[in-house]
Amino acid sequence: MAEKMLAVLKKEKSPGAEIDYVEVPRIKPDMVLVKVKACSICGTDLHIYNWDKWAQGRIKPPMIFGHECAGEVVEAGSEVKRAKVGDFVSAETHIPDQTCYQCRTGKMHICKNLKILGVDTNGAFAEYLAIPDICVWKNDKSLPAEIATIQEPFGNATYTVMESNVSGKVIAIFGDGPIGCFATGIARAVGAAKIYAVGEFPFRVELLKKMGADVALSIQKENAVEVIMDQTSGEGVDVVLEMTGVQKAIEDGFKILKKGGTFTAFGIPSDKILFDLSNNVIFKGAKIIGINGRLMFDTWYQLSNILNNKLVDPTPVITHKFPLKDFQKGIDALLSPTKECGKVVLYP
Ligand SMILES: [Zn+2]
Numbered sequence: 001m002a003e004k005m006l007a008v009l010k011k012e013k014s015p016g017a018e019i020d021y022v023e024v025p026r027i028k029p030d031m032v033l034v035k036v037k038a039c040s041i042c043g044t045d046l047h048i049y050n051w052d053k054w055a056q057g058r059i060k061p062p063m064i065f066g067h068e069c070a071g072e073v074v075e076a077g078s079e080v081k082r083a084k085v086g087d088f089v090s091a092e093t094h095i096p097d098q099t100c101y102q103c104r105t106g107k108m109h110i111c112k113n114l115k116i117l118g119v120d121t122n123g124a125f126a127e128y129l130a131i132p133d134i135c136v137w138k139n140d141k142s143l144p145a146e147i148a149t150i151q152e153p154f155g156n157a158t159y160t161v162m163e164s165n166v167s168g169k170v171i172a173i174f175g176d177g178p179i180g181c182f183a184t185g186i187a188r189a190v191g192a193a194k195i196y197a198v199g200e201f202p203f204r205v206e207l208l209k210k211m212g213a214d215v216a217l218s219i220q221k222e223n224a225v226e227v228i229m230d231q232t233s234g235e236g237v238d239v240v241l242e243m244t245g246v247q248k249a250i251e252d253g254f255k256i257l258k259k260g261g262t263f264t265a266f267g268i269p270s271d272k273i274l275f276d277l278s279n280n281v282i283f284k285g286a287k288i289i290g291i292n293g294r295l296m297f298d299t300w301y302q303l304s305n306i307l308n309n310k311l312v313d314p315t316p317v318i319t320h321k322f323p324l325k326d327f328q329k330g331i332d333a334l335l336s337p338t339k340e341c342g343k344v345v346l347y348p
């Protein structure tokens with residue numbers, strides 16, 4: 001096997017990233033080595049690239065980042081029980097310690113000592129990637145690599161939708177990024193009666209429509225709260241899926257939430273948010289659900305069933321594909337002010 005490999009690195013404690021040759025990772029006995037066939041860029045990677053406040057507090061350069069991936073197992077450690085050489089796999093990116101209270105009570109995805117692939121460890125923007133056996137997800141061989149790599153964010157969307165009991169309900173989804181788009185398709189597939197999708201950028205609002213939104217609104221063009229309240233005879237919606245983390249969207253989400261409704265929070269605010277607990281939750285009898293990651297591995301079984309049986313076609317959301325060496329082109333597309341892109345997939 002090759003000694004060196006191409007990888008995208010965060011070398012310095014400053015904005016940007018570099019492509020360079022580095023050592024192929026060595027695996028521990030409980031790990032597998034994966035030859036990466038496809039990887040994809042996530043919002044987290046943009047935080048690392050931009051070196052924002054969160055990245056400064058969490059990331060320890062030099063490191064390889066990236067976590068969404070699909071590839072072939074080329075080496076398995078002596079203690080590995082699940083994966084075999086030749087398996088086509090993706091990675092669950094939450095790495096649990098498997099010993100804490102949460103891990104022992106079926107909540108590995110919120111392990112107290114959780115590490116994240118490509119954040120706390122070397123990641124997937126490379127020709128090879130080492131992952132612990134516990135995080136290996138075996139893919140159906142017929143699944144295209146560009147779909148296999150987006151299963152991790154597709155899983156965030158699946159978990160959010162499944163926790164929210166959307167079947168037969170009128171719902172609103174806030175967020176026009178890939179996860180908002182996936183959530184729209186999944187909610188449609190599992191029987192949401194009517195879907196309002198609220199986005200910002202016109203290109204992405206079109207994606208929300210393509211993924212099955214009945215009404216897709218751009219906050220650049222219209223007042224989403226007025227439109228939704230008007231169309232629901234002033235009642236509002238049964239369920240809000242909040243996938244932006246933006247204060248205004250959170251406020252608007254509660255404004256259009258029906259009394260007794262469910263508000264599911266997935267988007268992460270960059271700071272503390274001001275929040276009217278009395279009127280938004282207590283008097284409203286609202287239920288709030290927090291979503292972090294994916295259930296390990298209930299969500300993976302569900303999302304596989306959805307993708308393998310073609311209940312949702314995620315391909316409209318995959319708008320850009322580049323070789324890994326053109327990583328910068330992918331970043332530029334995602335950082336462009338008009339956001340004329342969905343998911344960016346890279347091929348090492
Ligand atoms: Zn991700």
Ligand SMILES: [Zn+2]
Pocket residue numbers: 096097098099100101102103104108110111112113114
């Ligand atoms: Zn744990």
